[in-house]
Amino acid sequence: TLDLDTSTDGVLTADTHLIQSFADLHALKQDGARTVIVGADGTMVRDSEGNDLIDGIGGLWCVNVGHRRKEIIDAITDQLNQLDFYSTFYNFTHPTAAALSEKIASLAPGRLNKVHFGNSGSVANDSAVRMLHHYNNRLGRPNKKKVLSRIGAYHGSTHLAIAMTTPAYSKGWDSADDLVHHLRSPHYWRNGEGMSEEEFLDALIEDLRSSIETIGAENICAFIAEPIMGAGGIIVAPEGYHARMAAVCADNEIKYISDEVVTAFGRLGHYFASKDVFDVTPDIITTAKGLTSGYQPMSATIISDEIHEVISEPGEKFLHGMTYSGHPAASAAALANIALLESEQIPERVRTTGKIFENALRGLSDMEIVGEVRGSHFMMGIEFVKDKATKKEFEEHEAIGLKVAQACQARGLIARPLGNILILSPTLILSEEQIHQIAEILRESIADVA
Ligand code: PLP
Numbered sequence: 001t002l003d004l005d006t007s008t009d010g011v012l013t014a015d016t017h018l019i020q021s022f023a024d025l026h027a028l029k030q031d032g033a034r035t036v037i038v039g040a041d042g043t044m045v046r047d048s049e050g051n052d053l054i055d056g057i058g059g060l061w062c063v064n065v066g067h068r069r070k071e072i073i074d075a076i077t078d079q080l081n082q083l084d085f086y087s088t089f090y091n092f093t094h095p096t097a098a099a100l101s102e103k104i105a106s107l108a109p110g111r112l113n114k115v116h117f118g119n120s121g122s123v124a125n126d127s128a129v130r131m132l133h134h135y136n137n138r139l140g141r142p143n144k145k146k147v148l149s150r151i152g153a154y155h156g157s158t159h160l161a162i163a164m165t166t167p168a169y170s171k172g173w174d175s176a177d178d179l180v181h182h183l184r185s186p187h188y189w190r191n192g193e194g195m196s197e198e199e200f201l202d203a204l205i206e207d208l209r210s211s212i213e214t215i216g217a218e219n220i221c222a223f224i225a226e227p228i229m230g231a232g233g234i235i236v237a238p239e240g241y242h243a244r245m246a247a248v249c250a251d252n253e254i255k256y257i258s259d260e261v262v263t264a265f266g267r268l269g270h271y272f273a274s275k276d277v278f279d280v281t282p283d284i285i286t287t288a289k290g291l292t293s294g295y296q297p298m299s300a301t302i303i304s305d306e307i308h309e310v311i312s313e314p315g316e317k318f319l320h321g322m323t324y325s326g327h328p329a330a331s332a333a334a335l336a337n338i339a340l341l342e343s344e345q346i347p348e349r350v351r352t353t354g355k356i357f358e359n360a361l362r363g364l365s366d367m368e369i370v371g372e373v374r375g376s377h378f379m380m381g382i383e384f385v386k387d388k389a390t391k392k393e394f395e396e397h398e399a400i401g402l403k404v405a406q407a408c409q410a411r412g413l414i415a416r417p418l419g420n421i422l423i424l425s426p427t428l429i430l431s432e433e434q435i436h437q438i439a440e441i442l443r444e445s446i447a448d449v450a
Contacts, residue, residue: 035047043066053412056413057414062289064346097328101115103338107272115301116303117330118301121259121286122156124299125164126158128303131303132222135221145219147179147221147222148211148222149225150166152233166185187235188200190391197238198238204238208249226258226261228376233381243278260272264290265341286299291334291337298333356435357380364439370385380425382424384446404417408445412441
């Protein structure tokens with residue numbers, strides 16, 4: 001049992017004024033069934049009915065160091081006592097944001113040394129593209145503005161970020177997609193029918209090359225990619241994909257934006273996965289979530305010296321920023337979070353525990369309705385199929401992911417359903433015992449529903 005005072009007296013359990021995100025508003029209106037989380041500690045959360053649940057999704061892929069870490073809470077409080085708020089607009093700055101930018105630059109790969117802060121992953125990605133547009137204006141290339149993204153990508157839900165996201169996420173909504181071209185999904189298991197993995201990779205590279213040829217390199221500013229696609233269903237591209245894509249981009253003066261909103265700060269066993277896992281040094285890395293472990297909303301757009309050099313030459317000002325860019329409390333949270341990652345060697349430990357987690361989940365592959373278990377370390381997905389041999393999908397109305405997630409929750413585990421897929425992205429501090437407990441709950445819950 002969690003050592004928490006979570007008396008729910010006075011807590012609304014069916015909030016009718018709050019618009020929940022990515023929710024079925026009609027269904028919520030009909031039955032009002034919500035999971036109300038009232039407290040959290042370490043790897044666990046408590047709901048309003050007093051159930052203690054393993055947080056299998058780390059809040060929302062973000063609570064990397066675990067819940068209720070005193071070091072971070074104290075750092076935020078101390079910062080607020082010293083300086084509650086000042087902006088980083090114009091010539092104003094403050095020591096905590098400056099110190100954080102220095103720390104991030106020291107952790108980011110080679111030439112990525114300049115950091116602009118935002119409040120969310122969506123904003124970090126918008127910022128990256130805005131900066132590249134300005135960069136190309138500076139270089140006298142006003143047409144070099146389009147972005148290459150991918151089917152299956154998730155880059156956020158502001159107007160630009162949702163346009164770069166896979167179209168499935170804006171069904172019934174509009175998106176400014178005239179700026180974006182979606183390349184093929186790199187999901188071999190689903191899309192590589194009749195090809196070896198090498199042939200599939202060649203086809204993906206060819207798709208990039210022919211898209212560049214059709215659109216014209218002079219019209220494309222960037223290629224944006226998550227090292228492993230997250231909210232698109234945990235898609236790991238074939239080995240060597242990122243390095244080959246990056247090489248083609250570099251040949252065409254197309255900047256490589258690595259969206260490390262999920263993959264940074266330990267989830268895959270490293271501070272940044274681009275270089276250490278996928279052997280790519282991007283021109284821009286965007287990150288959020290694990291940067292503060294979710295204790296404060298914050299994102300970072302980390303750009304190369306070369307891009308910074310161009311946009312800081314004499315000319316137009318840097319007309320971009322949010323009031324809360326580099327917020328003192330968020331900066332303090334991030335610094336304390338990184339200090340914990342370092343002192344407890346969490347990324348290093350994830351290389352072992354994350355592999356144990358990955359292997360424990362891969363063990364579910366023998367189950368009848370499990371089509372593919374995929375991902376890496378603490379970023380995993382399980383895709384359910386109606387027929388294992390043909391990979392036939394469950395219909396949307398069968399809501400298989402949701403049913404498994406509900407069965408998991410009844411057994412004490414929060415997992416995230418996404419159509420026919422179940423996503424696990426827990427805190428990075430799970431014990432081995434908890435890892436096996438999760439695998440056991442998953443096996444029982446899948447068997448329940450199958
Ligand atoms: N990029 C990736 C890879 C994400 O997974 C997310 C959110 O899940 C975002 C961007 C958007 O971040 P935010 O929700 O903080 O705007």
